[in-house]
Amino acid sequence: MSALARVALSIVGLCLLATMPAAAQRAADIQITPGKLRAFRAAVQRFDDQMTPPNAQRADDLRRSIHDALNFSGVLVPLADEAFLGAETTRELSGVRRTDCADWTQSGADALVEGRIYPENNRLAVEFAVWDTARCKRLARKSLSRVRSQAPLLAKIVADEIVAAFTGIRGSAATEIAFISDRSGAREVYVADADGRNARAATRSRAIKAFPDWLPNGEALLYTAYHDGGQPGLYLTSRGKARPGPLLRRLMPEIPKYRGVFDPSGDTLALVTSVDASAEIFLVRRDGRRLRRLTNDGGIDVSPTWSPDGQQICFVSDRSGSPQLYIVDRDGSNLRRLSFEGSYNTGPSWSPDGRWIAYETRLEGQFDIWLIDPTGEVNVPLVTHRYSDQSPSWSPDGRKLLFSSNRRGRYDLYVMDANGENLQRLTQRAGNNTGPVWGPFLR
Secondary structure (H helix, E strand, C coil), rough: HHHHHHHHHHHHHHHHHHHCCCCCCCCEEECCCCCCCCEEEEECEEEEEECCCCCHHHHHHHHHHHHHHHHHCEEEEECHHHCCCCCEEEECCCCCCCHHHHHHHHHHCHHHHHHEEEECCEEEEEEEEEEEEECCCCEEEEEEECHHHHHHHHHHHHHHHHHHHCCCCCCCCCEEEEEEECCCCCCCCEEEECCCCCCCCCCCCCEEEEEEECCCCCCCCEEECCCCCCCEEEEECCCCCCEEEEEECCCCCCEEEEEECCCCCCEEEEEEECCCCCCEEEEEECCCCCCCCCCCCCCCEEEEEEECCCCCEEEEECCCCCCCEEECCCCCCCCCCCCCCCHHHHEEEEEECCCCCEEEEEEEEEEEEEEEECCCEEEEEEEEECEEEEEECCCCCEEEEEEEEEEEEEEEEEEEEEECCEEEEEECCCCEEEEEEEECCCC
């Protein structure tokens, strides 16, 4: 076997080992919950339907979808109707003052949401207001619209804006996720709503796919595919202005390209490829210009993840003898080892606020998800389990982590709060689902 072939096998093994079933199991589950977060209560009125003709079911469906999206966010959870001491239905949006705040606080509501549904150029539109009941202060009043078939998406956007009005950071219910699934018999890239619904195939070539990554504006997905006789290359699937098809094909055409990750601007890629009989990370423009080598070591350097400001990259290297996390500045300076606990650490994902890097570490034959801060001073388990939890990816608001787990036999996608609570299973009875990555906010 050639040196290049041995390197290729080593890279694939290091990148894909975390998708294999665990060889050993623990005797008992251990759930690590660093601390409970208080969920606020939101009283969401039934919006006044001003469409022609009015439809009570439309208002109920919209309200139910807003409730579901708020429950997904876990920040503002809906107040039960039985607790309402005020009207269940909005009759007219309030002005800058209201006189019934005491009723809502007595109901247990921290926030009150009122609204109306109305037509706008053959589109479904809503106008809504969010109130802080304790201070009796209106926090936001907005109007939004979508085509009528997108009523569920509109409800999710409203829910995310409710969260934004109350906390300053919008929720992530209206975002999307991408992942690899073999549900069709081949490993294809899929896209789904953040709650796992509406899953649809983004690729259909039946070549092996891996490592999806979103263009930061959400209009395209980059992924690795084993076309061209089995040599991996980078490909783009687009629903916007980006041109779909192979990417960087003319760049080092005889060299396999194992993975690409966009920087926050979407203009530059961190590219994993093979040179000098080892795996190295390069930086290159999307158009193939300005190629620059970032790492230069005899070990295997893979799995890059960008800091939110685009100035640093965390990656995995076995240069110390086992896979560990390292951080390097964008210009190649200030290289330092980050992780020292654990004999096999991989799959880093940098949080949107820059405070944490989630990663997977192998313990007793399976992988668990841990958090480490970029200085390496704090390194804690988030959730440990007798089966493997792996490939963590942050929601764009930084409140949740998406990951893949084989805790029910096959690999499914799960989501949990960033403190390890509120675990939800997103996929089931649909093959193996791995390598998830959370998409950006809708623009």
